[in-house]
Amino acid sequence: MSLFFIVALPFFGALLPGLMNSAGRSACAGVTFTVTLAAFVGLLTNLPAVLAGDLVTARLEWMPALGLNFTLMLDGLGFFFALLILGIGLLIIAYARHYLSREDNMGEFFTYLLLFQGAMVGIVLSDNILLLLVFWELTSLSSFLLIGYWKHLPEARQGARMALTVTGMGGLCMIGGMLILGQIAGSYDLSVILQNRDLIQADPLYLTALILILLGCFTKSAQFPFHFWLPHAMAAPTPVSAYLHSATMVKAGIFLMARMWPVLSGTPEWFVIVTTAGLATMVLGATIALFKNDLKSLLAFSTVSHLGLITMLLGTGTAFGAMAATFHILNHATFKAALFMSAGIIDHEAHTRDIRRLGGLRTLMPVTFVIVALASLSMAGIPLLNGFLSKEMMLEEATHTVLFDTPWLVPVLATVASVFSAAYCFRLIGHVFFGPVRDDYPAKPHDPGAGLWLPPALLVVLVVVIGVAPFLAEPFVKLVTVSVLGNAAEVPTAYFKIWHGLVPALYLSIVAVVGGLVLLITFQLLNRIWESTPRPEAKTIFDALIAGVVLLAQKLILGLHNGAFTRYAMIAFVAILAAGYHAWSTGTVGGATRLPQSAGPVPIAGWGMLVAATIGLVFLHRNRFLSLMLIGIVGLMVSVGFVFFSAPDLAMTQFTVEVVTIILLLLALNFLPKYTPVESTLLRRVRDGGVAVAGGLATFALAHHYLLRDAVSTPISEFHLANSYKGGGGTNAVNVILVDFRGFDTYGEIIVLGIAALLIYALTETLLNGPVRARLLNRKPDQKRAGDTHPMMMVVLTRVIMPVILMVGFYIFLRGHNEPGGGFIAGLVVSIGVVMQYMASGFAWTSTRLKYPYHGVIGAGVLIAGLTGIGSWFVGKPFLTSDFAYVRIPPFEEFELATAALFDLGVFLAVVGAVMLSLESFSRLARRASQPESEHPMDIDPSREGPDADPAPTAKEAF
Amino acid sequence: MEMLVASAIGVMTAGGIYLVLRLRTFPVIMGISLLTYAVNVFLFTSGRLTTGAPPILRDGVAIYADPLPQALVLTAIVISFGMTAVVVMIGLGAFLGSDDDHVDDPTDENEDRAGDAS
Incomplete structure (x- = not known):
């Protein structure tokens, strides 16, 4: 299927759920599912070409003069992400059908979801960076709609606004970065940009472009210090969280870093910025996640931490790091989507997501327990599950990474993050499913219908399959890695194996798991310490920042726009006069080419009436009926003037308009006061009169000048x-x-x-x-x-x-x-x-x-x-x-x-x-x-x- | 003749500017109307002044007034009626809603003026 259709299908499909709303919830979900399935199948038809290493492209000239063309390309990386977006999208749609309640407007939900899906697919298939930016902004907008879907909840609205502000600001930065990049490379086509590594890295503007683009990526992928929006976006319905925060939205930043990897990476600047941000995010996210009591918050911070992990791997700039990052993107998408959906199931069945109110669900919800246990253990890095493989690759890469000339820094911090990561995974299992069965659940928990547990279960099957037989995923991950690396580096030959021998990474893995267990056992003590330590609250800082910006804007705007119309008018008149004076004094005026025509007594009489009426109007304007009559005379004289100067059509128009205008003003005057009181000071009147006379003289001079000159070119x-x-x-x-x-x-x-x-x-x-x-x-x-x-x-x-x-x-x-x-x-x-x-x-x-x-x-x-x-x-x-x-x-x-x-x-x-x-x-x-x-x-x-x-x-x- | 037309434009502009700078809606509307006349005539005269030669094609006549500014000003006249009507409506609505026909928003100094407006 043409790439155009794959991108266009979700957008056009977005029209359908709204139409199908009245046909029932299943029909609504069904049509969404069908649309996504069509796009998914369309994507798969391109699989042979991608496997063969071909670049599938589709090109449509849009605005060639601007370098903005509708060009799409599909390589391994694009295919990988599109597969995640559409594949997990299918599961999410099936899940959401059963998750949303009858009160929720399903058509609206699926419309937003499809819009978002289309924008995501657009990002990963764009060959033109300007087009990519368009889709990038579309994801910000559609995710805003999705996060704020429950409009009645204040936290949903605030979360949506925060996400839009942060990702929107990042998007703005990225526009700047991309434009610089396009200028350097001389083309906005990715395929051209990716070939120009040396040119771009040698350019003096490289660092500016890099920082701007990374700001876009970091805000989207919730990297420190922009990580705070992601947990607040958890106010969204769980299917949205599962979709946005496992496979799509937050992966967009990662995708772009991977996409730009061949041209941007490998420099010290890239290494320091990206690795540091990734590492900080990883440690911070994992630490906070352990102490979160809300299931979705815990998962949100764990997502932040894992995004940091992937960013860190991309930051190392080595081929092995890129491969590990690719593999972890896949693994994280599978187990994290399953975990989010399971959190939704628990919320749905037990009516709470608070870990402190849960526990003992193992026997009550055995199916959910299996799903969560497998996915969590994978996330913790337990062997025979896919998370172990990529996490070990990460630790392996960490031992070779030297940041700030300190060889132990990266391995130690990576291990610390892994310890906390293992701890929160164990806590997730231990505090929710183990322990005694309680009698105070808000609702009696039980396993849901297959519609809810089947989608996460399918993902968990993948978790286990990849974990047990990593060689199945190896060719695919390497294929993706090839397109990440471009021609900047060779694909590493390392095999995906469960057992690599007694390598340092294995020891670090063991430290992480044991450390995680220790943390879980001492959790109550640690929690008390955590609770008593003062921490900066990101939302408070953000709100204060926004309030400050709003205050500044208000000061600026209200200072200029104080609601005084006379002031605006005065500023406008003076500015126009000044501009006119500038033009007059700097321009040249040719000599008169036309002879003045003589005026007979009739025109002079007409002129006299017009001038007298105008002057009378100015001096007698306080009597409003009188001023209406005087302006009628002015209009009449203008009409007569049109007759005199060979414009019969104008005269007829002016005359008839005059009649209706006067009627209109009379109707208005019926309500308005009949007299204007004296209010302005004499000084003010003199000032206004001065400006008025200056304006009048200027127009007079201008009109008189050009009336005596012919047009410069033939009209x-x-x-x-x-x-x-x-x-x-x-x-x-x-x-x-x-x-x-x-x-x-x-x-x-x-x-x-x-x-x-x-x-x-x-x-x-x-x-x-x-x-x-x-x-x-x-x-x-x-x-x-x-x-x-x-x-x-x-x-x-x-x-x-x-x-x-x-x-x-x-x-x-x-x-x-x-x-x-x-x-x-x-x-x-x-x-x-x-x-x-x-x-x-x-x-x-x-x-x-x-x-x-x-x-x-x-x-x-x-x-x-x-x-x-x-x-x-x-x-x-x-x-x-x-x-x-x-x-x-x-x-x-x-x-x-x-x-x-x-x-x-x-x-x-x-x-x-x-x-x-x-x-x-x-x-x-x-x-x-x-x-x-x-x-x-x-x-x-x-x-x-x-x-x-x-x-x-x-x-x-x-x- | 050029002097007459140019000075008429100038006088109407000056009157218009002065009235636009007044404090109540009605004189401001009068001022806008005056400015409209001035601008329309100004645009019209960009075809230069021609007497006795309307742009109606006749056999054997070679000199016509410039039709293009006339066509443009014709629509401008009609549109300016529409715009005047909208402005009048807004002014009227504001007055009916607040019993105040000042064009400037009330500030701290003149907060209490609404009462003596009518």
């Missing part, structure tokens, strides 16, 4: 004018640009407009459903209400005029392609017509006559425009290519049919919908506030008879 407008009729079929160049040349722009703009309207609608809804609703209902209008809110003259007139407006709108729409007009303007004109109905006849009257909701109109508009664009795909043209034809239907004159008109219809509908939805939302607020409207459109209607003719005025006159 593309020439093209538009030349092709407007030939290519677009319309003589109104502005409209052709809108619906044809730059149709995609327009398409985006109507979407923005629609979103703005929906936003207003949503805000209104929020206001009306929140505490504001009560305020609005109790609000007393601060102005006198009109006695006759719906005057008869206006009602009659607007109704008579409505068809005329619609016809004008239709006409403007149709002629738009050739004469000033088009969808935008027609939409605005029709909106004004509809708004007039609201104003004259009232909200209720108009609403009941409204057949289509405005959201629908917006949607229809965007859809029509979009579908018109898509239509061009069917004739093999790019999106929004337009076409037109001239047809003649007697008795009409020849006219044009263009697909652009259909697009313009979409624009029209979107504009009508957006404008109306905004105004309607505002008036809905107003409606809440005022008294219920009368049921009749006219308050005073002479044609209506009877005493109930006008109930409303009396109510309204009361105000």
Whole structure:
């Protein structure tokens, strides 16, 4: 099977469990199992090629310009890890089916699990380091979801957050390291990087890259001092812990160290950093693990310790160390996954994981006992079990490793760690399964169904088989070792044997086992000493660190963003002015190339009105109604200016927009205070005035300068004018640009407009459903209400005029392609017509006559425009290519049919919908506030008879 | 003529900036509207000033106003209506929720101003 499918299957499969959720828990687990099995089988189909030593690759150009390509490769190492991920994944899925309770959302769980699985498989199969980084971050994110799966538990949320913070920070460092590495090697492809050992190690940036990449690996693989997140991640459901902490997540860092081993290892820097970190982690993890009373915590720290062991082996930089590391990865994955699952079984059956409350389970849970005993003894390093073999290889390697010029340091510390390791393994067996049967278990423990014990049992079979017959695993481990080593070193010839003769490692093994037994016997005493020694608590330090960072960020951000809008605006204006001044003073300005045009009295009069209105607005802005009128004059003069300067389309648009804007502001002013009080000091006003005048002068100078100069290069407008009729079929160049040349722009703009309207609608809804609703209902209008809110003259007139407006709108729409007009303007004109109905006849009257909701109109508009664009795909043209034809239907004159008109219809509908939805939302607020409207459109209607003719005025006159 | 248009842009910008720096929502919205006019006219004039030559193709006419800035400004006008509406809605919502139409968040010094806002 193609490598693409192996990686893609879990991701696409992640869609299924959620869908199968309602089909039952077995179906949900079944589909997840099937997906994983398919990927697993797909992986196995590549086994012959891997065994033959071939490199299976799959390549897809993604962003070649960035060096980011979707390239996958499968060698021994990748195959080994993918096998662990998918194989143990299968067991975990089967186990989780029986582990999760009915209250847990299984679809969600398996979706996360498959996402995580896909990301892990992606890491181990990536050939491109940028792609690897993408998958690396995906594992951080999906493990966050998995660890925090029990959202209701605070420790789950905290644990997930801590894991994400630590591994995410490491991931960030690693991005830096990988980018440096890619720069040095000149390629982001692993296959190229792995060939460039000498080049990379000679580069001055080697150490920086090494440290950054190792930070990524150490955080992911919980190496000291980043080990603390792993025990807190134990708040996850046990299947997650078993999966993440035995075979996958924490092994990702190990995998990367192994992957990069040929290029990064072998230098003194690598040796000192990696070996020291591994050794420290190993000793620390083993020591803490012994004193943990929670089964999963004990296993978590034991995992930390074993990860340290593997890291230490990789750090030695020798071929034998790499082989031992590979072998231990396999062994650790088997016994640790089995142990985690067994811990879950005990928790599931006895309802506690506290070792102090357990004991005597040997007779009550015999199957579990056998599984745990075999797996633990393997972990302790007892012969005939697989843990013994790799642990002895580790001790063997340790005796040859000289760190800091001290030959005894590594062997002694490795032995100390082994002693503690053996001790906690013995404690696990002794304190949980031996001893008297108690009568105070939280629940009566008994062996679970086969669904729960079979997955760990299968792993334990492997533990024993490898332990008894190591030669079965030897070829495979050596095959993996070949790809770890690359061409940096030769595979060691040492055979995997149980009996190597009386070598130092054997003595050390015996010391470890005996020491472990001694520690177990003296455990009570040691525990008292441990309890009374003060220890730094990693979580407290971490929390304090986070709190400090948050405080710093708050200080910085709140100092800058203090919520004073005027301050932001002032900073922005001053910054823009300064940037403009800089550009002005450093740039060059050519001489004037255009002659100033003379201005007649009419333009001067218009200019005078505009300037007077603007100045009036500034000085009289405290009277808000007056300022509304003044800004109306400014807008009107701008529209007139557009007419004067040959822009009829703009003038029509500006004019119609002006009308709806003023209505909108009037609606808002209905609620807002009518006057602005004097608040700012004179000094402040002078300061603001200074900035304003400077800004005004600057824009004036800029505009004046370029108005008198021609464009430096020929504007593309020439093209538009030349092709407007030939290519677009319309003589109104502005409209052709809108619906044809730059149709995609327009398409985006109507979407923005629609979103703005929906936003207003949503805000209104929020206001009306929140505490504001009560305020609005109790609000007393601060102005006198009109006695006759719906005057008869206006009602009659607007109704008579409505068809005329619609016809004008239709006409403007149709002629738009050739004469000033088009969808935008027609939409605005029709909106004004509809708004007039609201104003004259009232909200209720108009609403009941409204057949289509405005959201629908917006949607229809965007859809029509979009579908018109898509239509061009069917004739093999790019999106929004337009076409037109001239047809003649007697008795009409020849006219044009263009697909652009259909697009313009979409624009029209979107504009009508957006404008109306905004105004309607505002008036809905107003409606809440005022008294219920009368049921009749006219308050005073002479044609209506009877005493109930006008109930409303009396109510309204009361105000 | 260029002088008139450029100075109109300048005056509208100055007025807009001054009003945007005011303390209450309504003048700020007025200021934004003024700035919108100024910016739209500014963009429009990037096609330079042409009188009596609308970009409607006619036989025998060679000089037309630049259609591209016109098309861009046309959508800008409509969009700015949408944006103004959103800003007005936000300002209105804030006022209805707190009886306070200041644009700046209350600080320690003016904590008690909400009462005398209306």
